[in-house]
Amino acid sequence: MVVSSCSPENSNIKTEIKIPVSVVTIKPQSISRFIETTGTVYSFKEASIKSELTGIYTLKRNPNTGRPFSLGDQVKAGQELIRIEDKEFQNTLQIEGKRLNLELADNNLKKQQSLYDKGGVTQTELKNSAISYVNAKYAFENSEIQLMKMSVRAPFDGVIVELPYHTDGVKIDQGQSLLKVMQYDKLLMDVKLPEKYLAEVTLNQRVQIANYNVAKDTIYGRISQISPVINADTRTFQSVLQIDNEKRLLRPGMFIKAFILSEKRDGTIVIPKETVISRQDGKVVFTVENGIATEKKITTGLESLDVIEVVSGLKVNDRLVITGFETLRNKSKVSIIQ
Structure with missing residues (x-):
């Protein structure tokens, strides 16, 4: 110019x-192209536990904190969290008597087997001894199963997310809510994608997760399930995302954005x-x-x-x-x- x-x-x-x-x-x-979707994440595992019998309630102490278990505490599979004591129920089980009866039945079966090998008893007598042993074994094991109901344990590694208050030493009824445990070091999210993406989405495809609470961290996941069916009303297909959440930065119930890696050059x-x-x-x-x-x-x-x-x-x-x-x-x- x-x-x-x-x-x-x-x-x-x-x-x-x-x-x-x-x-x-x-x-x-x-350069990468992403399919963007949104949704709410939920826990990989969760369990709501109720009392299976009536008895005296005791909340156990967390060995890691030295205080009774509380919301947010991490627990290990099989760890005792609550005790429900009922002496009358325990007595009716007659577990010690059934233990002794099992020992007698076991000894008798071994004796009969030895005599049978020497021709001292008939096969019928041996089988009757075996039946007595099996019945004694089942009776003892069933009593043990019933006795275990007095001990409320974590079903898997997780975190206590609900813990209704019950006073220690107070009798509670069967069926009352005791606690809820979640495992969310992995999370799941259901997504519905337009049918045009069906050919682009595959199992184990990488997904990047975004949430305003974790803006400074990068969280990844993958496509763990894909439905082969298209919904005739919405023209979408359902998939499930599995998200790695080892640091527990995301929490069940959070709303997130997911970016599915569709193509990269x-x-x-x-x-x-x-x-x-x-x-x-x-x-x-x-x-x-x-x-x-x-x-x-x-x-x-x-x-x-x-x-x-x-x-x-x-x-x-x-x-x-x-x-x-x-x-x-x-x-x-x-x-x-x-």
């Missing part, structure tokens, strides 16, 4: 105006989306060489939130205009600023 002065004194003075722009040298990069030309100018005859960008801006028609490929792949029209080491391109024309003279 050349500006000529109309003043007689300056009629021979010409000023060349160069448009200031910023540029970046194009280098091969990677390495060593390709990637430019900021904002530098692309869309026109009726296609998309263009500007490059600079020897102080001259040149308009380049491009063909694009994969897109992400901020960048876009250029399939044709640009090459590695081209100097792309990233600011100031709005006022450029083909062959405009430019000055490069930092």
Whole structure:
């Protein structure tokens, strides 16, 4: 652009105006395309435990804290958390008598087997001894099973998330809620995706998780289940995401965004989306060489939130205009600023 002065004194003075722009040298990069979805996560395992008998309630102490178990405490599978004592119930089980009866039946079976081997008893007498042993064994084991109901234990490694208050030493009834345990070092999320993505979603496909509570941390998951059926009403198919949550940064019930990695390309030309100018005859960008801006028609490929792949029209080491391109024309003279 050349500006000529109309003043007689300056009629021979010409000023060349160069448009200031910023540029970046194009280098091969990677670009990924994601399928974005949202949903609420839930625990990998959970169990609500109720009292299986009537008895005196005692909340056990957590050996790690030295105080009674409370909300948020981590527990191990099989760890005793609550005791329900009922002496009358315990006496009716007659567990010691059944233990002795089992020992007698076992000794008698061994004796009969020895006599049978020597021809001292018939096969019928041996089988009767075996039946007596089996019945005594089942009677003792059933009593042990009933006795175990007095001890409330964690069904798996997890965290106490519900613990209704009951006063120690007070009698509680059968069927009362005692606690709820969750395991959420892994989380699950149900998602419904449009049917157009069915061919792009596969088992064990990587997923990146975003939540405002964990903005500084990167959490990953994978596709663990895919339904092969399309819902005729919604035109979607159901999938299940399994999320690695070892640090327990996410909690069951949180609302999250999930980005399913659909496609990735390495060593390709990637430019900021904002530098692309869309026109009726296609998309263009500007490059600079020897102080001259040149308009380049491009063909694009994969897109992400901020960048876009250029399939044709640009090459590695081209100097792309990233600011100031709005006022450029083909062959405009430019000055490069930092």
